[in-house]
Amino acid sequence: xxxxxxxxxxxxxxxxxxxxxxxxxxxxxxxxxxxxxxxxxxxxxxxxxxxxxxxxxxxxxxxxxxxxxxxxxxxxxxxxxxxxxxxxxxxxxxxxxxxxxxxxxxxxxxxxxxxxxxxxxxxxxxxxxxxxxxxxxxxxxxxxxxxxxxxxxxxxxxxxxxxxxxxxxxxxxxxxxxxxxxxxxxxxxxxxxxxxxxxxxxxxxxxxxxxxxxxxxxxxxxxxxxxxxxxxxxxxxxxxxxxxxxxxxxxxxxxxxxxxxxxxxxxxxxxxxxxxxxxxxxxxxxxxxxxxxxxxxxxxxxxxxxxxxxxxxxxxxxxxxxxxxxxxxxxxxxxxxxxxxxxxxxxxxxxxxxxxxxxxxxxxxxxxxxxxxxxxxxxxxxxxxxxxxxxxxxxxxxxxxxxxxxxxxxxxxxxxxxxxxxxxxxxxxxxxxxxxxxxxxxxxxxxxxxxxxxxxxxxxxxxxxxxxxxxxxxxxxxxxxxxxxxxxxxxxxxxxxxxxxxxxxxxxxxxxxxxxxxxxxxxxxxxxxxxxxxxxxxxxxxxxxxxxxxxxxxxxxxxxxxxxxxxxxxxxxxxxxxxxxxxxxxxxxxxxxxxxxxxxxxxxxxxxxxxxxxxxxxxxxxxxxx
Numbered sequence: 001x002x003x004x005x006x007x008x009x010x011x012x013x014x015x016x017x018x019x020x021x022x023x024x025x026x027x028x029x030x031x032x033x034x035x036x037x038x039x040x041x042x043x044x045x046x047x048x049x050x051x052x053x054x055x056x057x058x059x060x061x062x063x064x065x066x067x068x069x070x071x072x073x074x075x076x077x078x079x080x081x082x083x084x085x086x087x088x089x090x091x092x093x094x095x096x097x098x099x100x101x102x103x104x105x106x107x108x109x110x111x112x113x114x115x116x117x118x119x120x121x122x123x124x125x126x127x128x129x130x131x132x133x134x135x136x137x138x139x140x141x142x143x144x145x146x147x148x149x150x151x152x153x154x155x156x157x158x159x160x161x162x163x164x165x166x167x168x169x170x171x172x173x174x175x176x177x178x179x180x181x182x183x184x185x186x187x188x189x190x191x192x193x194x195x196x197x198x199x200x201x202x203x204x205x206x207x208x209x210x211x212x213x214x215x216x217x218x219x220x221x222x223x224x225x226x227x228x229x230x231x232x233x234x235x236x237x238x239x240x241x242x243x244x245x246x247x248x249x250x251x252x253x254x255x256x257x258x259x260x261x262x263x264x265x266x267x268x269x270x271x272x273x274x275x276x277x278x279x280x281x282x283x284x285x286x287x288x289x290x291x292x293x294x295x296x297x298x299x300x301x302x303x304x305x306x307x308x309x310x311x312x313x314x315x316x317x318x319x320x321x322x323x324x325x326x327x328x329x330x331x332x333x334x335x336x337x338x339x340x341x342x343x344x345x346x347x348x349x350x351x352x353x354x355x356x357x358x359x360x361x362x363x364x365x366x367x368x369x370x371x372x373x374x375x376x377x378x379x380x381x382x383x384x385x386x387x388x389x390x391x392x393x394x395x396x397x398x399x400x401x402x403x404x405x406x407x408x409x410x411x412x413x414x415x416x417x418x419x420x421x422x423x424x425x426x427x428x429x430x431x432x433x434x435x436x437x438x439x440x441x442x443x444x445x446x447x448x449x450x451x452x453x454x455x456x457x458x459x460x461x462x463x464x465x466x467x468x469x470x471x472x473x474x475x476x477x478x479x480x481x482x483x484x485x486x487x488x489x490x491x492x493x494x495x496x497x498x499x500x501x502x503x504x505x506x507x508x509x510x511x512x513x514x515x516x517x518x519x520x521x522x523x524x525x526x527x528x529x530x531x532x533x534x535x536x537x538x539x540x541x542x543x544x545x546x547x548x549x550x551x552x553x554x555x556x557x558x559x560x561x562x563x564x565x566x567x568x569x570x571x572x573x574x575x576x577x578x579x580x581x582x583x584x585x586x587x588x589x590x591x592x593x594x595x596x597x598x599x600x601x602x603x604x605x606x607x608x609x610x611x612x613x614x615x616x617x618x619x620x621x622x623x624x625x626x
Contacts, residue, residue, distance in 0.1 A: 043097050043125035048089040049118075052107060063109045071103045075120065078104060098127040130165040132198045137186075142179025142208035147172050155206075163198045170195050173206045178235040182207035211235035215269060215276045221622060222249035222282030226543040233272045240268040244542060245282050246620040247489075247497040247504055252281040295501055295621065296335055298549050298585055299395035307520045309394070309549040309585040314623045323407040329373030331407045332455045336390050339455035341380070344403065344411030344434070346370035347449040354382055354417050354449050361451055371409050380451040382419035385430040385439065385559060387452055392437035394550060394595070397588045400434040415440070416448045424562045436589060437550075439604045488572040494538030496572045501555050506545070506617045509568065509576030509599075511535035516582050516594050516609035523547055523617050536574055545617035550585040550595040550604070552618055557602045565599040580607065581614045 047069065054061050066086040070078035084090040084105075095101055101124075104117040136146050136159045145156050149170045152161030163169055171194040175181045181191055187202045188194035196202050212232050219225040223245035233239045243265045245251055254261040256278050261267060269276055297315035304310060319334040325342065326332060332339045346369060347357050361370075362378045396402040400411040413435035422428040428441045434448075484499040490507065491497060497504045511533060512522055526533055527543040561567045568576045578600040586609075587593040593606045596613060607613065 043095040044091060044093050045095055045101065045103075045123045045125070046089060046091040047103060047105075047121075049105065051088055063111075065108055065110045065112070068106050068108065068114065069103060070105070070117070071101050073099050073101060075102050075122070078102070095123075095125045097125050100124040131162050132165060132201050133160060133162055134169055134196060134198065135160045135201075135203045136171065137203065137205045138208065139205055140179075140182055140207040141210040142175060142182075144173060144175035144179055144181060144206070144208040146206050147174070165198055167198045168195060169198060171204060171206075173208075175208050178211055179208045180211055182209045213272050213275045215239060215272075215278060217241055217278050219243070219280045220252075220282055222246050223251065223280065224542070224544040224619075225278070225280050226541070228543070233269065236271050236273060238268060238270045238272065240266060241278055242266050242541070243280050247499070247502055249282045252283040255279045255281075295503075295551050295555060296390075298551050299393035300549075300585055300588070301395055302586070302588075304586045304591055305517055305520050307524060307546055307584065309583070312546055312549070312584065312623055314546070314549055314621050315551060316622055323403075325407040326375075328375040329370060330375055330377075333390070336387070337455055338383075338387060338390070339377075339453050340391075340408070341370060341373065341451045342407070342409055343371040343373065344400070344408050344450055345448065346373075346410070347451070348446055349449065350446055357449060358382060358451055377453055379453050381453065382417060382449065383452040385418040385420035385432060386554070388416055388418050388432040388434075388450070389437060389439075389551075389554065391434065392432070394437065394585050394588060398435055399437065403434070411450075412448050414448055415442070416450050417442070420559045422562070423560060430559070436587070436606075437595075437604065438606070441603075486571070490572045491540075493540040494535060495540055495542075498555070501552070502620055503548075503552060503555070503618050504542075504620045505556075505573070506535060506538065507573055508536040508538065509565075509573050509581075509616055510614060511538075511575070512615040512617070513612055514615065515612055519582055519615035520547055520584070523615065526617065542619055544619050544623075546619065546623075547582060547584040547615055548618040550583040550597070552621065553581060553583045553597045553616070554604065556599070557597065559602060563600055564602050568599070577614055579614055580605070581616050 049067075052061055052064065064086065067084045067090075068081055069084055069090060070081045071092075072079040082090070092101075100122055102120055102122045104120050106114040106117060108114045134148075134153065136153055136155045138144070138146065138155060138159075145154070146159070147154055148161065149172075150163075150167070152163065153159065153169075153171065161169075171184075171188070173181045173184070173194075183189065183191045184194045185205045185207065187196050187204045194204055194206075196204065212234055215231045215233060217225050217228050217231055219228065223243065226242045226244070231239055243251055243254060251263045251265060254264050254267055256267060257276050267278060269278075294316045295314075297313055297318060298309055299318070300309045301313065302310045316335075322333065322335055324332045324334060326339075329342050330339050331342045341361075347354075347361075349357050358380050361380050364376070391403060392399045393402050398413050400413040403411045411434055413433075415431040415433050418430045418432060420430045422430070422441055425441075428443050430439055431442045431447055432439055487498065487500050489497045489499060491504075494507050495504050496507045512519060512526070512535075514522055523545050526535075527545050530538060530541070556568065557564050558567050563578070565576045565578050576599055580596045580598045583595045583597065585595045587595065587606050590606075592609055594609050595604060596607050597604055
């Protein structure tokens with residue numbers, strides 16, 4: 001029965017009046033706290049009251065059956081209700097967060113007659129508060145601190161924090177004195193401050209790098225500095241440099257950060273906290289007892305591999321004008337000081353007739369047979385093997401054609417006789433190809449000849465001539481370069497210095513053997529890891545060993561003996577092989593081949609780079625062309 005019907009009942013039924021009085025007087029509500037879970041968004045409210053015991057007229061209440069609770073989200077407008085039963089508390093568990101709810105109650109008897117509404121009470125259900133975790137990771141070789149605003153992150157020690165959803169957290173990275181900040185990754189990027197809006201769990205990485213500093217180290221002609229190039233040093237670290245002059249050189253001056261440090265042979269940078277520089281100059285010794293023959297460049301400028309001839313370009317720089325046409329049928333080589341007959345195809349005879357042919361040129365009986373020859377020189381002779389080889393240009397595929405373009409005429413891409421005979425067979429002499437520089441022994445063949453003489457008009461002292469003569473050449477060359485006695489000096493550290501050329505060689509001539517490209521790499525590794533190689537007696541710590549070019553390797557040939565390997569082993573070297581040795585000079589005709597010297601037969605030949613042959617490290621000389 002409705003409440004309206006209850007009010008129309010006879011007065012003798014006084015339950016509803018007395019119940020209403022009790023509710024107004026004694027009905028009490030008490031709300032308790034709400035709880036939330038990670039996935040729960042409904043709020044709670046618990047109502048409690050004191051049960052009425054008398055009717056409005058003061059008579060005892062004997063038929064109280066239960067209570068109904070009415071509620072809604074607007075005051076006085078109750079859109080929902082629930083029958084609580086005959087209890088004095090009731091809990092709501094599904095109230096919407098962020099809303100205010102209004103409650104009233106009624107009591108009813110066994111006949112379901114309800115009293116009037118009790119007093120109204122209200123409860124606001126708080127909005128749910130969501131939180132997320134911010135995690136910071138540090139990475140890199142350096143160290144530093146990351147802090148946050150608002151506070152919570154101090155990483156360091158505390159690298160995670162829980163923040164309320166929507167919070168904007170600003171992270172700041174501060175490197176320590178030995179490091180620099182490399183940047184953010186993850187939820188941030190760049191190198192400034194990192195701002196993160198907490199709309200989910202976030203991860204940020206801060207990278208710190210150890211500070212490093214550069215020390216460029218360089219050395220002038222006449223020696224080396226180790227290590228060389230740009231050296232990288234860690235913050236507060238140290239770096240030592242070793243300075244080594246070549247044979248016949250001393251340390252001139254060491255310049256550190258623009259200031260002179262003197263003629264020291266080592267220098268150490270300690271507690272490095274800034275960039276530095278170090279450079280070294282060397283001074284050549286004035287030793288009149290040693291006559292140094294400077295070896296010129298080969299002419300090769302193309303690089304096929306790091307450390308090869310074209311890359312290093314060791315040797316004396318060629319004059320800007322290599323040859324001068326004298327206008328009388330002769331050409332002067334401004335590099336060597338030798339004068340040559342201009343007509344390279346004028347004479348072709350057997351070896352036995354060669355000297356008679358030259359004699360005819362000197363007494364003028366054959367002067368009109370050679371193109372343009374009008375001079376009256378009487379000291380023409382056959383060139384030595386080394387003099388002929390001085391005309392070979394390893395930077396061109398055909399030296400004869402190159403010579404024709406440089407002032408000569410009628411040069412042939414063929415073999416030419418030299419005056420250098422074979423010690424064990426006087427009927428044989430060395431021939432040099434003006435096509436590519438190949439050498440071989442010949443006897444009675446008809447071969448071209450190119451007369452030569454010393455050009456007295458060229459101011460080239462004996463010690464400055466770029467041709468190496470053998471001792472027996474002196475029988476008919478008055479201005480030859482004398483060999484030092486002794487020629488080679490054992491340095492006692494597994495190295496031997498050639499006083500004729502100024503080059504230093506590894507004493508053990510049989511230590512390294514590989515393919516051409518592999519030997520270049522091995523020598524690079526040998527410079528820093530010499531203890532990994534079984535090179536007899538080597539205790540030095542030089543770091544500028546390289547593969548010799550073809551002219552440097554040729555300088556080790558002694559045409560006065562039949563076995564250069566045996567001669568070298570008797571002159572201070574050890575383990576020099578009766579085999580061929582790689583040079584760093586590539587064939588200009590085929591990049592798959594390189595020049596090599598046979599140390600037993602003294603022959604020069606080309607070989608495929610994939611073949612395994614010996615390599616003989618050398619250091620010193622004019623590696624920058626000076």
